[in-house]
Amino acid sequence: MGGVKTTTKQKIAFSVLFLCTLIVVLPVLFVLWAILKGGAPAINWQFLSTMPREGMREGGIYPAIIGTIYLVSLSVLFSLPIGLFAAIYLNEYAKDNLLTRLIRLAIVNLSGVSSVVYGLFGLALFVNFLKFGVSILSGALTLAIMNLPVIIIASTEALASVPFSFREVSLSLGASRWQTVRYSVLPNAIPGILTGAILSLARAAGETAPILFTVAAFYLPKLPKSIFDQAMALPYHLYIISTQIPNIKTEVRYGTALVLIGIVFSMNIFAVVIRAKFRKKKKW
């Protein structure tokens, strides 16, 4: 046979594929390294726990951290119940019909809508139409709808991984459909649902576009008092200090990015740990 040997070809091909993967993964390491290196010097107790001063050039990012925590906690309060119930419907109740197909299409579509379009929607519905104003409530509701697909998909998977026999046993003992879901399916799906919820929280914490016109306060060196107040939020703060505020120390920018990444990643890691623990404990 002429030409290059097929095994050599395979070696070359596999090396090229490996290179492709490296090009994807290396930037991640670079981004993390750059933020860690640039941001670490800025991190101290004062940076984390005090108000910004001098037009955000001095002081800390405390209100932005608190604002983000308020936002994501409130948003998950809305999205988790609806998302979980929607998943229960899809996995335990829905028949294979047009309605179910439409629901699935709607979920696909919700997860594909641009984040800035969610911002517009939140502005039109919550801020202007329902008169919640530019507030934590408007932003949290916007984020909640945006995050719904993540929670639904994760919860559906968690429910689907519970073996069918669990349901059969429960039903054959005379339990009703809801009792079966409540006492024999749900308890076994909790870790998976929790994982999904935490991942969606992490995503919400980093989103900027949906909160641009619904919550975000440019510079507000005090804490929000109620859910109808405006608030600062970490991702928006990072956007502002990177693009709108000249002559700010790069260290402060990196520091803010590091805190944001830190929050997002620690939630992700937490979710992964729960998932791993659950897998080990799996009884079936």
Next chain:
Amino acid sequence: MRIRLFKEFIIEKLIFLSGIASILFVILIFVFLLKEGLSFFKEINLFKFISGKHWYPISEPEQFGILPMILGSLLVTLGAIIFAVPLSIGAAFYISEVAPGKIKDILKAGIEMLAAIPSVVLGFIGMITLVPLVKNVLHLPTGLTAFSGSIMLGLMSMPTIISISEDAINAVPKSYKEGALALGATRWQAMYRVTIYAALPGIIAASMLGIGRVIGETMAVMMITGNAAVIPHTFFQPVRTLTATIAAEMGETVYGSMHYYSLFAIGIILFIITFIINITADMVLHRKHK
């Protein structure tokens, strides 16, 4: 007993309502975009809006042409896809077919991490590292270009394309590959002569969802493409995307002004574009199961 039945009745109704909530929200989003955006189309016709070359929303007389932004979005998306799709497919094949167990897990974790980095953080890092790099290496007057945006957006679309392609590759029946191997093909030959064809619908759908992600991306693209609302001629000049226009200008509009409505009109167009992309991708994915 009756109380229990009643309680279950209520709960099951709630479950059903939550089930259809997604449909409700899609409709709500569209209705509220229309509610604000339609007032705009009463004044300005759609064709003029899409083909207009000038965007001066607050000057006298005001001009609302979004052609520069449409082209900006298309250019950035095209650039992103050109390099993201081949790399992602390569990576998906490596991860699902070649990489040994432990390395596979590490690579997958790396890609999950990429997906988890907030857009604004990538925009920030892009501004500080990628933008000056592009400027210096290519000797451009500014590094805030469509090219920089394409690189960053390509990177951001990769986790989507890789994970869905990988699912498609894993879903190819083992017997296909085994058949090829039994006939004496190498693993590589089985991959590019058999597996890729069987996984093709999934890979196409994955790429489409990646495109959808890129078109809708806002923060990073706004921070690194320079935001110049002019018709772009090359990859190496500043552009502005549809998403960035909304994000950058909404804060300055007066509620109820033409400028305010015009940004909702852009939102409608974006919504329809992503809607079509996502539904088509889903249909491509779905067809495979038949």
